[in-house]
Amino acid sequence: MSLNSADIKHVAALSKLSLSAKELKNYGSQLGAILDYVGQLAAVDTDNVETALRLGDSNNVWGEDKVHEWDQAEVKIALSQALGEQQGQIKVPRVLE
Amino acid sequence: MNLNQLTIEEARLLLDSGKITSLELAHDCLKRIKSLDKKIKALITLGEPEALSQARLADERIGRGEKGTLLGIPYLAKDNLLTKGIRTTAASKMLENYIAPYNATVIAKLEQAGAVLLGKTNLDEFAHGASTENSAFFTTKNPWDLKRVPGGSSGGSAAAVAADFCLFALGSDTGGSIRQPASFCSVAGFKPSYGRVSRHGLMSMTSSTDVIGPLTKTVADAALVMSVIAGADKFDSTASSVKVEDYQAGIKKNIKGMKLALPQECFGDDLSPEVRKVMDQAIADFKKMGAEVETVSLPHMKYGIPVYYIITPSEVSSNLARFDGLRYGYRAQNKKTDTLNDIYLNNRGEGFGPEAKRRIMLGTYALSAGYYDAYYKKAQAVRILITKELEEALAKYDAILTPTSPHTAFKIGQQDQDPLQMYLEDIFVSGPALAGLPALSVPAGFIEGLPIGIQIIGPKFQEAKILGLGAKFQEATSWHKTKAKI
Numbered sequence: 001m002s003l004n005s006a007d008i009k010h011v012a013a014l015s016k017l018s019l020s021a022k023e024l025k026n027y028g029s030q031l032g033a034i035l036d037y038v039g040q041l042a043a044v045d046t047d048n049v050e051t052a053l054r055l056g057d058s059n060n061v062w063g064e065d066k067v068h069e070w071d072q073a074e075v076k077i078a079l080s081q082a083l084g085e086q087q088g089q090i091k092v093p094r095v096l097e
Numbered sequence: 098m099n100l101n102q103l104t105i106e107e108a109r110l111l112l113d114s115g116k117i118t119s120l121e122l123a124h125d126c127l128k129r130i131k132s133l134d135k136k137i138k139a140l141i142t143l144g145e146p147e148a149l150s151q152a153r154l155a156d157e158r159i160g161r162g163e164k165g166t167l168l169g170i171p172y173l174a175k176d177n178l179l180t181k182g183i184r185t186t187a188a189s190k191m192l193e194n195y196i197a198p199y200n201a202t203v204i205a206k207l208e209q210a211g212a213v214l215l216g217k218t219n220l221d222e223f224a225h226g227a228s229t230e231n232s233a234f235f236t237t238k239n240p241w242d243l244k245r246v247p248g249g250s251s252g253g254s255a256a257a258v259a260a261d262f263c264l265f266a267l268g269s270d271t272g273g274s275i276r277q278p279a280s281f282c283s284v285a286g287f288k289p290s291y292g293r294v295s296r297h298g299l300m301s302m303t304s305s306t307d308v309i310g311p312l313t314k315t316v317a318d319a320a321l322v323m324s325v326i327a328g329a330d331k332f333d334s335t336a337s338s339v340k341v342e343d344y345q346a347g348i349k350k351n352i353k354g355m356k357l358a359l360p361q362e363c364f365g366d367d368l369s370p371e372v373r374k375v376m377d378q379a380i381a382d383f384k385k386m387g388a389e390v391e392t393v394s395l396p397h398m399k400y401g402i403p404v405y406y407i408i409t410p411s412e413v414s415s416n417l418a419r420f421d422g423l424r425y426g427y428r429a430q431n432k433k434t435d436t437l438n439d440i441y442l443n444n445r446g447e448g449f450g451p452e453a454k455r456r457i458m459l460g461t462y463a464l465s466a467g468y469y470d471a472y473y474k475k476a477q478a479v480r481i482l483i484t485k486e487l488e489e490a491l492a493k494y495d496a497i498l499t500p501t502s503p504h505t506a507f508k509i510g511q512q513d514q515d516p517l518q519m520y521l522e523d524i525f526v527s528g529p530a531l532a533g534l535p536a537l538s539v540p541a542g543f544i545e546g547l548p549i550g551i552q553i554i555g556p557k558f559q560e561a562k563i564l565g566l567g568a569k570f571q572e573a574t575s576w577h578k579t580k581a582k583i
Contacts, residue, residue, distance in 0.1 A: 008458075015414065015461040016421070016438075017454055018446030031459055033517050038403040038472070046478035061334035077182065077198035081425040090424050095437045 003028045003035075100125040101261045102580075105170055105318040108264055112159060112169050119159065119169030122264075123152040123213050126171045130215070130262045133583060136243060138235050139257040141176045143216040144183045151213040158211055166321050168211035173257050173266040176217035177224055178309070179298040180204055183214070187300050188232035189222045191420050191427045191448035201298020202333065203267060203309050203326045210325045215263055218253030222450045223417065224274055224302045226250050227522040230513045231452040238509070239281060240581035241547055245506040248278030254312045255282040259581055265313045265322055271303045272405045273526030275310050276538035280501035280550030283540040283577065285567065286312045287319040290557045291533030292337040294323075295330035301416040303409045304335075306530045315577060316539060316567035320344035323560060339558050347561025348568040353387030355566070358494040360395040363525055372500050372549060375542035379551045380498065382573050383566075390498075393490055397483045401527035404483065406520050407463050407476035408531070413453075414460030422448055455516060484532040487554070491534070496566055497554040499525045501538040505547035525552055535560045539567045540576040548576070 003011070008028040012019050019027065084091035100108070100122045111117040127145055134140050148171065155169035174180065177187045179197035181204075186192050200208065207214070221231035229237040229252035237252045239245040240260040247256040251268025255278030258266050268275040270288035279286025287310045294309045301307065311322035324344050330336040359380065364373065380390055422428040422444030429443035449457070463472035490497060503524055512518045529536040534557055538550035551570075555563035571577055 003462075011458045011462050011465070014465060015454075015457045016418075016441040016445050017449070017457065018442035019454070023451075023454075027455060027458060030455060030516050031462065034406060034455075034459060034520070035462075037517055037520075038407055038476075041400060041403050041407075041475050041479050042471070044397070044400060044475075044479050044482065046475065046482065049478040049481050051474055051478045051481065063331075074181075074198040077196055081195060081198075083422070083425060083428055092423050093434070093437075093440055095423075 003032050099129065099261075101129045101263070103264060104314045105167070105264050105321050106315070108170060109166070113164070119152040119155040119213060120149065122169065123148050123171045123215065126215055126263050129260070133260055134262070136238065136583065137240060137256050137260050138237050139218055139253040139260065139262060140173070140216050141186055141188065141219050141234060141253070142184050144214060147183060148213050148215045151208070155211045155213060165211050167207060167325050169213065170264050171213040171215050172207065173215050173218050173254060173263045174204060175220055175251050175254050175266070175268050177220060177269060177300040178204055178267060179300070180214065180217065183217065185217065187223045188220045188234055189448070189450065189453070190233045191422070193233075193427070195426065197298070199298065202295035202330045204298065206326055212325075218251070218257055218266060220253055221250040222453050223300065223413070224250040224269055224271060225413070225452045225456055227273070227277055227519055228507075228513065229253060230509065231450060233450050236509055239506045240583050241283065242506065244508055245547070246281070246509055248281035248506060250274040251312065252278045255279055255284055255286065258282070258284045258312045258314060260583060261580070265311055265318055267309060268312050269299055269307060269309050270530065271306050272409060272530045273523045275312060276501050276526050276536060276550070276552060277522060279312055279538040281506040281548065283548030283550075283579070283581070284312050284314060285316045285319050285540070285577070286310070286538045286550070287323065287564070288530070288536045289323065289327065289560055290535045292335050293535070293558065293560065294326050295328070295333040295336040297330055297332035297336075303412040304416065305408065305412060306533070316537065316564055316571050317348055319537070320348045320564045320568065323564070337558070342561040344561050344564055348565045350565050351387070352383075352566055352569045355388045355495040356493070357383060357388050357390045358393040358490055358497045359390060360398055360497060360499060361392050362395055362398050363499040368500065369504060371544045372503065375544065375549055376500055376551060379541040379570070382570060383498070386569055386573055391494070393494070395486050395490060397479065397486045398528050400479050401483060401531060402520055402523055404476045404479050404531060405523060405527040406459070407472050408480060410456040410460030411463050411473050412460065413456040414464065417449070417453065417457055420448065421445065452516065480531050483528055487528060487532045487534060488556070491556040495555070495562060499552045499554070501525060501550040501552040505544050505549050529554045533557060535563050537563050537567045539570055542576055543579070
């Protein structure tokens, strides 16, 4: 199975990835080969498997909804990573259209 | 002997008796890194000033009479573990200059224990791969043959331990990423049970299988590192509160009478005669020590890879959605960005490498409308069958033995254009990862001068037993004592 050009464009759009024409072609055939390979799972009988079953023994862990002060030195490092900063706030490109 | 060649156990004795200092130990490791990493390329970042100041601090603590398992011991960490103030890149262009504001829990625990962080090691981008060839920066070389890969994704950590750059290294294992490079580089690589070690501060790849673990020169050293990094954590609700075992006592236990299972599916006709010979010898060694070995059948094990390559991309597509280059990370320059969607498309299209993109798309596809039931839901169902099968076998047997990898290290560039071929690397290591079981790779021999490991898989949260089997194997064999000539 090879994903056709429309399929792979659709997946790339859902994935929020801009891809070149060459990439679209390459990934189309590579993903097709991988999907063919994983398709062997269709042969496994899973009729009686309860997929809602959670793996392991973990339970919900509850924590109090409490505000913790953040260490100022750490705040400084975090802000230093921002691509834009103004008055101690992260400045981002315009997102409202 | 240069101090960087020591095991943790050996260094501990010398540090505690005052024969060496942590600073001397760190100096020898740094010297080794500076003279050889040009060839090996195991490190992305060297943190020399930080390491020297941590070593001085450790010496002060030792001087005050403080005792500690890893106090003053130099180590390296895979570059997907957050280190406060030291760059953490995930080997991705997306985070090339990223500096974390806090330490991962394992890094914080090691700092508290007085271990000395020397730097950060190379990996496949975001830990996607089995060779380090997917690193956005460079490929790490295997110390046993510089034309070959060290394995991956923790390839930088495995190569660094094999080349004596450090006394131990941390890696992460999602579907074999500690064990396979350990096999390729002839070091011990231990993947703890899922939830045994906190994932807080490990960059999320596949949140349902990601685990942090040690790569060490001996299995006994792996037990020492585990004793410091294992345990519950308020920052990771999946870090288990099951009591941490006494690993030091565990590795001393006699293995006489222990029952070991050999899955016939892992020792079939497609296993190369050379690998089989190494495995037969290792199995004979276990028998000599009094272990009972029986063949079993695990018919669902062969579905480990197809399940893994649905579950993993699905979780990857979700976990990597956070990287959009809006607030931090990679931002595309000189591109037409009229809309918010354009910004996302360009930043992500340029910032991620090919394998990350492949996995994001594969996961997005498997989770998308119309395909969810056929792929994701089906894979989860088969995952439960694989898990039950392994758990049932481990209710009857103390451990399961398999080769870690179907072959020794392959040549750089040999299979990097064929993603499916690369996925098949995980054939023996993906099952225990999907089931959340502890598994260890121990050096078991050489084929034409290249190392190969044996994998020991155990029941959940019984790491002491698995480490014990590995430690006893190393008392009976000397494969781990042979060093790569670089």
